[in-house]
Each structure stands twice: as structure tokens, then as C-alpha cells.
Amino acid sequence: MGLHLPNNSLYGSIPSHIGNLSKLTELDLSMNDFSGNIPSNIGRLLSSLSILYLHENDLTGPIPISIGSLHNLSRLILVDNRLNGSIPEEVGMMRSLVMLYLSITGPIPVSLGNLRNLVWLYLYGNNLSGSIPNEIGQLGSLTTMQLLHNNLTGVIPASIRNLTKLSTFYLFENKLSGSIHQEIGMLVSLTELILYDNNFSGSIPASIGNLTKLSSLHLLENKLSGSIPQEVDNQLSGPLPQNVCLGGQIVYLGVNNNNLTATTNFMVNFRQTGGQCHSLTSLRISNNNISGKIPPELTHATQIHELDVSSNHLIGEIPKELGALTLMYKLLLSDNQLSGKIPPEIGVLLNLQYLNLASNNLSGQIPNQLGECSKLLDLNLSKNKLGESIPLSVSCVNGLQNLDLSQNLLIGEIPQQLAKLHPLEMLDLSYNVLNGSIPNSFNDLKSLTVVNISYNQLEGPTPNIKAFHEASFYALRNNKELCG
Helix, strand or coil: CCCEECCCCEEECCCCHHCCCCCCCCCECCCCCEEEEEECHHHHCCCCEEECCCCCEEEEEEECHHHCCCCCCCCCCCCCECCCCECCCCHHHHHCCEEECCCCCEECCHHHHHHHCCEECCCCCCCEEEEHHHHHHCCCCCEEEECCCCCCCCCCCHHHHCCCCCCEECCCCCCCCEEECCHHHHCCCCCCEEECCEEEEEEECCCHHHHHCCEEEEECCEEEEECECCCCCCCEEEEEEEECCCCCCCCCCCCCEEEEEEEHHHHHHHHHHHHHHHCEEECCHHHHHHEEECCCHHHHCCCEEECCCCCCCCEEEHHHHHHCCCCCEEECCCCEEEECCCCCHHHHCCCCCECCCCCCCEEEECCCCHHCCCCCCCCCCCCCEEECCCHHHHHHCCCEEEEECCCCEEHHHHHHHHHHHCCCCCCEEECCCCEEEEEEEEHHHCCCCCCEEECCCEEEEEECCCHHHHCCCCHHCCCCEEEE
């Protein structure tokens, strides 16, 4: 027998005489305005319950100890209330629980390890403190464990190796520390491993390569170090694991903002396994200490949408093979030591919206083919050694919002066709060798808010638009004879 009253406008306290419904098996009072405490004797009054949903109300007070008497309960959801206190140890007496979803404070009780039938454990977004108990490894039926956004400390217990059915493992936004154990590689059912924004240190375990079903791996914003085992990416130390795409299921690989190191061995290994990266859509390994060349074999990752290897120590030329990655919308290679010319094949990337090649040693002419990237919103080629004139084809990218060509060796006049870029909001042409006057057509750039044309050889009047009127002295200085 069930009583289902969700999503109404019911209010007041939950009456204790609800216990008269002694044969009730399902009680759903969620998404109402009930207030006050959960009846302290609910476990004795409704001992036949198998489902109890009280989420999204205004309930206060602690979770009653008597809840441990609900031996038949399989699903318990109490989130989005104003409950206080900690999780009672008596929760561990509900051996039939399959789903546990709580908003509460305090430590995770050791007794939780008794819930051997638990499949879904949601304790995220609370003020849980203390360590993850070793007994968590007794939950052999668990497929989902979400403990994110708490204040948990200590290490990941080695006992997690027993959770071989675990598919989703979220521990991000806590204060966990220590190393990531090799045992993580025993969680053979994992599809999502999200550990970012903690204090993990040491190296990334090579055993992550055993997780052949893994589709999402987030290790950013930790203290990882060392070389990168060709499987992962973080602020971890040690090498980046080499079999990053083993199994072919990985979709997202993000290890940016760490201190990971890798030499050409990482890139060579990608050459060996890159063909297995057919599901990879996002590769983010920025702000680490990765060196070597960008492997042409990246072209095998045909589903890739986002490639961010910025702020590393990469050398060599940009492979022309990147032009085969036609789904790419974000290509970020800035702040490396890349050299040579910008390959014209990038113009084939018709879905490209963000292209940042700044702060490298690129030379030669800006390829005309970039004008074929009609969806570009942000183009940054600053701080290179690019020469010759600004190609007229740039004006064909009519959705461009940010254009930064500063600190290069560009010569000639500013093309009047750039005035066709009506959505343009930021234009930086500073520190080049541009001459002549600023085209009158720039008066049409009504969306322009930030401009910098300093340190060129420009002369004549400035356009009569807000961006130039409000430009600082430093944004216009060191030209020939600008006026207006």
C-alpha cells in the first residue's frame, strides 16, 4: 500500500498518527512545504516501509535514530531540507537499502559498510567532514558513489579495490590528500572518475590504464607531480600513463593545472595508441610540464572537439594533420615553444570557434585559409614572429568577436575590410610595424569596446567610435602622428 502526495502545496508538520497506516509500504511526501521534525518514532510506526521520500521540504532537526528500525526500506531520500546533526549509526541497520540520498553534516558513519545491498550512494553537497571510512569497501553492490562538494579529508581508502561494480565515482571539491592508489585500477566497471579540486599528490597511477570502460577522467586542480603516465592528467606528480586510450572508451581526458611532466615518450605512446582514441572528444592537458612534439597521430581521434595543450613545453611544428579533425571547435596551443608556419590546413576546420596560438615562435605569413573558419569567435595569434601583411581573408570571419595579432612583425596597412567584422568587441594590433592611416570604415565597428594599436607607425585621425574615444593613452601611444 502506498501514499503518494508529491509536488503539492501541503504544509505543516508530518503528523505522528500517520503511523496508524501500519501496512504502508511506500510514503512519498516530497516537493511540498512540510516543516518541523521527522517524527521521532517513524521507524516503529511504519516498520513495513520500503520507500520513504521526504526530499524538497522544509524539515528541520536530526534524522531520528528510530529510522534504523525500517529493516524493509530499500530507498531513502531526505535531501533539500534543513536537517541538522550527523548521519546516525543506526542507518547501518537498514540492510535492505538500495538507494541512500541524504543532505546532512558530520562524519560518514562506519556502520554504512553494513549496507551490502546498496547500489546508489548520494551524499554530495553537504558539510560532511572526517575521512572516508575503510568500511566503504564492503559495499560490493555499489554502482554509484557521489561524495562531491564536502569537507572530507584524509586519503582514499585502499579498500575501494573491492568495489568492482562501481561505475560512477565522484570525490571532487573536497580536501582529500595523499596519493591516488594503484588499487584504483581494480575498479574495472568505472566509466567516470572525477577527483578534481582536492589535495592529491604523488604520481598518477599507471593502473588507470586498466579502466577500459572509462569515458570521463578529471584530475585537475590537485598537487600531482612527476611525469604523466600515458593514461591521465592532473597536478599529480610522476609520469602520465602511456595507455591513455586503451579500451577506446575514453571521452574526456582532463589533467590541466597540475605539475605533470612528460617527454616525447608520452607523445610517442599516443602514436601507438592514438588509433584507439576513437571516442575521445576532449583532451585538456594545459598548464603542466609536458614536452616533446604534438603527434600527427592525433588525427586518429576523429571525434575530438576540444584540444588544449597550452602552457607546456611543446616544440616542433603544428602538425598539418590536425586539419583532419573536422569536429574541432576549440584549439588551444598557446604558451609553448612551437615553431614553423601556421599550417593552412587549419582552414578546413569549419567548426572552429576558438583558436589560440599565442606565445610561441611561429613565423611566416598568417594563412589566408583562416578566413574559411567562418564560425571563429576568438582568434589569438599574438606574441609570435608572424610577418607580412594582415590577410584580407580575416574579414570573411564575420562572427569574430576577439582578434589579437599583437606583438608580431606584421607590416603594411590595416585592411579596411576588417570593418566588416561588425560583432568585433576586442581588437589588439599593438607592437607590430603597421603603417598608414586607420581606415574610415572602422567607424562601422559599433560593437568594439577594447582597442590597442600602440607601437606601430600609424598616422591620421582615429575613428569616431566609443572604443577609440575611451581608449587610454597607452593603447594609442608610440605611433607616427595619430590625431582625433
